[in-house]
Structure formats: structure tokens, C-alpha cells
Amino acid sequence: MSPRLARTGWSLLAWSLILLVAGPLLWMVATSLKSEDEVFSLEPTLLPVEPTLEHYAVLLTETAFPAYFANSVVIATATTTVVVVLAVLGAFSLARFRYRGREAIASAVLLCYMLPSVVLIIPLYLLMVRLGLANTIASLVIAYTSFALPYALWLLRTFMAAVPVEIEQAALIDGASRMGAFFDVLLPQVLPGIISTALFTFILAWNEFLFALVLVNADDVRPLTTGVMTMLVSGFNIEWSLLMAASVMMSVPLIIILAFLQGHLVRGFGAGAVKG
Amino acid sequence: MAGIELRALHKRFGTTDVVRGIDLTVPSGAFLTLLGPSGCGKSTLLRMLAGLEAPSAGQILFDGSVVNDIPPGRRDIAMVFQSYALYPHMTVAQNIAYPLRKRGVPRGERDAAVARAAEVLQLTALLDRRPRELSGGQQQRVALGRALVREPRIFLLDEPLSNLDATLRSHMRRELVALHRRIGRTMVYVTHDQLEAMTMSTHVAVIDGGRLQQFGTPAEVYRRPANRMVASFIGTPGMAFADGMVATGRLLLAGRPLALIGAPDGPVTVGIRAEDVEIADTGVAACVTDMEAVGHETLLTLSGEFGTVTARAPADCRLAPGATVHWQVRPAQLHLFNPETGDRRNAALSPITSSNETTAP
Ligand SMILES: Nc1ncnc2c1ncn2[C@@H]1O[C@H](COP(=O)(O)OP(=O)(O)O)[C@@H](O)[C@H]1O
Ligand SMILES: [Mg+2]
Numbered sequence: 001m002s003p004r005l006a007r008t009g010w011s012l013l014a015w016s017l018i019l020l021v022a023g024p025l026l027w028m029v030a031t032s033l034k035s036e037d038e039v040f041s042l043e044p045t046l047l048p049v050e051p052t053l054e055h056y057a058v059l060l061t062e063t064a065f066p067a068y069f070a071n072s073v074v075i076a077t078a079t080t081t082v083v084v085v086l087a088v089l090g091a092f093s094l095a096r097f098r099y100r101g102r103e104a105i106a107s108a109v110l111l112c113y114m115l116p117s118v119v120l121i122i123p124l125y126l127l128m129v130r131l132g133l134a135n136t137i138a139s140l141v142i143a144y145t146s147f148a149l150p151y152a153l154w155l156l157r158t159f160m161a162a163v164p165v166e167i168e169q170a171a172l173i174d175g176a177s178r179m180g181a182f183f184d185v186l187l188p189q190v191l192p193g194i195i196s197t198a199l200f201t202f203i204l205a206w207n208e209f210l211f212a213l214v215l216v217n218a219d220d221v222r223p224l225t226t227g228v229m230t231m232l233v234s235g236f237n238i239e240w241s242l243l244m245a246a247s248v249m250m251s252v253p254l255i256i257i258l259a260f261l262q263g264h265l266v267r268g269f270g271a272g273a274v275k276g
Numbered sequence: 277m278a279g280i281e282l283r284a285l286h287k288r289f290g291t292t293d294v295v296r297g298i299d300l301t302v303p304s305g306a307f308l309t310l311l312g313p314s315g316c317g318k319s320t321l322l323r324m325l326a327g328l329e330a331p332s333a334g335q336i337l338f339d340g341s342v343v344n345d346i347p348p349g350r351r352d353i354a355m356v357f358q359s360y361a362l363y364p365h366m367t368v369a370q371n372i373a374y375p376l377r378k379r380g381v382p383r384g385e386r387d388a389a390v391a392r393a394a395e396v397l398q399l400t401a402l403l404d405r406r407p408r409e410l411s412g413g414q415q416q417r418v419a420l421g422r423a424l425v426r427e428p429r430i431f432l433l434d435e436p437l438s439n440l441d442a443t444l445r446s447h448m449r450r451e452l453v454a455l456h457r458r459i460g461r462t463m464v465y466v467t468h469d470q471l472e473a474m475t476m477s478t479h480v481a482v483i484d485g486g487r488l489q490q491f492g493t494p495a496e497v498y499r500r501p502a503n504r505m506v507a508s509f510i511g512t513p514g515m516a517f518a519d520g521m522v523a524t525g526r527l528l529l530a531g532r533p534l535a536l537i538g539a540p541d542g543p544v545t546v547g548i549r550a551e552d553v554e555i556a557d558t559g560v561a562a563c564v565t566d567m568e569a570v571g572h573e574t575l576l577t578l579s580g581e582f583g584t585v586t587a588r589a590p591a592d593c594r595l596a597p598g599a600t601v602h603w604q605v606r607p608a609q610l611h612l613f614n615p616e617t618g619d620r621r622n623a624a625l626s627p628i629t630s631s632n633e634t635t636a637p
Contacts, residue, residue, distance in 0.1 A: 164359065164361065166357050166359050166361035167361045167362070167363060167364070169326075169328050169348070169357075169361065170355070170357060170361040170362075170363070170422075171363070171374070171378075172328075172347070172348045172349050173326060173328075173348045173349065173353060173354065173355050173375075174349075174354075174374050174375035174378055174422070175349050175375055175378035175379050176349065176378050177349070180378070184363075184374075185363055188365040189364065189365065
């Protein structure tokens, strides 16, 4: 095979993969812009013939969508903040302090991450009821934190363990406190890890459905995932165009955040300044 | 300024003893070099002085008070790490300024100090770079800059010149010595390069296998090595050793008398430095087995019945490998060691002259 043919082959493969991934997304956007009639037209159209924003207008003005959206923002932001703060401090401890049972704790953390979250539904539900937290935003924040924290701890511990201890020791000698060395020297080194962790947690909390369904059964605290479903999907009818418009708007925050942080994720992985 | 005292200092990692009981005292303002082969425990010892490793046993005293439990930040020390340990996300200027920033030195003063240090270390053009944009030698100079920007009680330097080229290294050696003379602070300098130890220090501690082999001035360590390890480690080319024998007041090598000796009979190891070997018309016959031109002189490897010794010859030496020569050594310049323990043996040595012996070597 000539190199040129090979290149064409690879390009074709890459584009078909992209199409496979992006296809449904494009379909979603297209459908959200079609009128109700066009969606159910017997001759399906790929692109909307007469694009309309009416579904977006309806969602934003006539439904509880904005309230659900606000709930999701609060839940995802709170979860991300709690997870990042706890994981950074916990990982620092697991990576840098010597104490009995440190390795056991680290393994337990990994084990927690491997546990299927479904088995936690009933215990967590009962726990929330006992704590009087059923039907609160806090219950979801706690539940999501319990899934995301083990992974976040593990990831950040790996990042921190890869940073040579000596640069923190240098900072100690140069007059920094233990925490000063942590903030001045270690934290900037693991920033890509922190951003990955935050991203992972935010997406998890934003997209989670099952626990939101079980733990929250009140309209004023429902997040987008369950909110949109209860609002637009009933036994008799699915409001496809509204659903698609809602889905597009649900994806927007994630797209913005990803676009914003992508650069940070790649940057900072540069070579260290410590000789081997 | 602080004197340093180590009392039975011991460090073990798991089941490995890395530092095995070191006792040492240096006065305030000393330039102490810890000299020894790679892996002998020099860095570990230095890290204990810095407070980064806790001693397994023993005490460290600065100016007469025990500092074992004082954390690194309060020992008033500056350190150059063997690995440099630069802050990767900071520029060269920020790296050098960091110790001052942490001690609340005002901005203007800080900048001036950084500029001064950069000048001495030839880093002025690199101040805005980050460590990963520097060569190994440049990184090492930044590490030095970060230590030299302050005037702590004690400087701890772990092979700070190892990655510099020859010119820069000798320049930095002079700079460090000048700095030491100017500010008179105690310096502890780790190296495996005996030339650095010889040229810079006021005190040398030779370490091997975690034990102090000898402690003294560079001249003492060179002239009277306490044991075979020290003797072979110090001086280039290395000291040559031969198995000798003391019998009836004579030191014999390969059965031939070499000198008169005031020592009891028995086996002895004889050490001979290259600069003490003289090529002569008479003496021990040997064959030139190797020649190494090192610029200003030529090193000859001579093999004969006394074993192999190294001799120095002028750069324009016309000998060729395979040639036969004779060499002599003055008895007073021989070093004697116990063949079993390797410890130095002191004995009066004198030449065998025609008045007391008919067959001088
Ligand atoms: N943290 C540690 N854990 C286990 N062994 C160590 C540790 N640090 C150093 N060592 C061992 O101690 C010995 C001496 O190391 P080091 O002090 O770095 O030697 P040097 O600086 O003289 O080359 C080496 O054999 C090394 O492997
Ligand atoms: Mg070392």
C-alpha cells in the first residue's frame, strides 16, 4: 500500500469515528430546531427546513426547566468543590505523611471506587431519611461525593506521588511551613490533576440520574436529569422537540467548561526540574 | 555562624545501616568536605544535618545545642540538593528569590539580591526562564543561587558543581572559596571529587560504608592517610599498593630489601604515590606497560617484580610502552598499612646505604 493510500485510509477511519460520536449530537441539535410537524413528518429531513427556536422559548419561559437547571448547577458545583477540597487534602496525606495503615487506607479507597454504586442506593437512601436529608440538595451532594471521592483521591495521590519530595523539602529549608510548601510548590505541580478531578466530578454530578431519581422526589430540588424526564416523558407521550432542546441546553455548560479547561489539562505536564 | 558537632550519628533505612556512628566536630566558620565514593552515605548525612531525615541514633549539635528536633525551616540553613530540586513552575528569578520572599524581605532588596547572585553565577541572561528550559549545568547554578542568596548560619551543598564543565567548575570553586572567606559561614560540602575536597576545604571527612575513615585537614588526609581506603581514594593517579614483608629490621618487597624499618617482623602493605616514584639509572627494574599523556605530564604504568606502580614523567617523555626503566622511592615517602585491617602503620623508615647494606635496590 502506498503511503498516500494509507493516509487516506487513516483519515477515513478517523472521520467515521468522529461521525459515529458526533452524529447523535448533531441529530439532537437538528431535531431541537425543527417544528413539531417536521419532527413527525413522513419524509424525515436531516436538517430543519424552517429552523425555529420556539422549543427553547417554551422551555425557558413556560416550564420548570430554569429551576431544574439552577438545581443542577448548585449540586454539581457544590459536589465538585467538596470533592476537590477533600481529595487534595486527603491525597496529600496519603502521598506525603507516614503513618500506620496508610497503604491500607489507600487500598480501601481503590476498593470503594470499584464497588458498583448501585449497591449503595438502598443504604444511602435509608441514611438520608434517618438524617432527615431526604429530598434535599444536600443528599445528592453527599451521594455524588461518595462516588467521586475515591477516584479523585486515587488520581490525585498518583499525581502527587509523581512529584519529587525534594522540591517540597527545598521549600521547607527555604523557610516555608509544611502547608506553605504544599501551596507554593506541590499544588502548582498537580494542577492538571486537580482540573481533571474537578472535571470528572462535575460531569458525574451533572449527568447522574439514578440516585437523583431515588433520593429526590420533590420538584423544587430536582436536578435536570430527572426533572426533564418527569416533565417531558410520560406514559402516553414524549415531547421529542422539547426533550431535544432540553438536552442541548443541558450539554452547553459541559461544552463550555471542557473548551475552557482543555488547554490546562494538556499544559503543565512539562518536564520537571529535578535531575534523575 | 555555627560550629557543628556530630555524636555517634546513625541512620538506618529499614534493615540497611547507611550511616554507622559518626563522631565529628568542626569549629564555626569551617569549610567541611564530606568526601567518599558514591553510595557511602554522604547525602544521607547532609540530609540529617538539614533536618530532612531524622537520625536513627545519635545527636547533631549546632553551636553546642542539640538540633535533632528542630525542623529544617528553623535551623537557619541553606541547601543545594544533589537533584537541584528547583521549583519547576517558577522562573529562575523567582526560584532564587523564594527563600527571601518566605522570610519577608522587601521587594526591592530581594530584586537586588537576586541580581547580585545571578551576576556571580552568570545567570543574568536566564532570569526569566523556567528550569525545564535550562541545561543541567544552568539548573545547578540556579540551585546554588537559591542557597547563596541568603546568609544562613550553615550552608549545606550536595555535589553542587558536579554537572558543570571544567572551566565553570574551577571558576565556581574559586567563587565558593571567596564567598566562604568573605562571609565566614560554616559550609558543609559533599563531593566524591577528591580534587574539590583538597582545594576548597579547611576540614575533610573521608567516609566509606557509612563510617568516618579519617577526619583532618586536606594536607593531613593526603600526607598521612589513616587507612588503605583513604590512601587509595585520595590523590590522582591513585596510590599503588604492594605486599611487603618486614624481616630483621628491613622492609622487603618481592624478597628484596627496600628500606630499614623500626617495626616488628611480619607482612605489611606498602603504598607508593606516583609523585614519589623517581625514574633513575638504578633501582627497581620495571617495564613500561602503559603511558597516558595528560597534557602537562605523562603518567607511566610500570610493572616489575614489585608489582605495578604509577610514575609521573614530563610531557615530552620519550619512553615507549615496552621500554625497561629503573625507579626509586625515598623510604620516608612510603606508606605502610596493616594487610589485614588496612589501618595505617607508623614506623620509622630510612634508606639502606652502603654503610649498612651492600645491595641497595
Ligand atoms: N530513603 C532511603 N531509603 C532506603 N535507602 C536509602 C534511602 N536514601 C538513601 N538510601 C541508601 O543509602 C545509601 C547511601 O545513599 P546516599 O546517602 O545518597 O549516598 P551518597 O550521597 O554518598 O552517594 C545508598 O545505598 C542508598 O541506596
Ligand atoms: Mg549523594
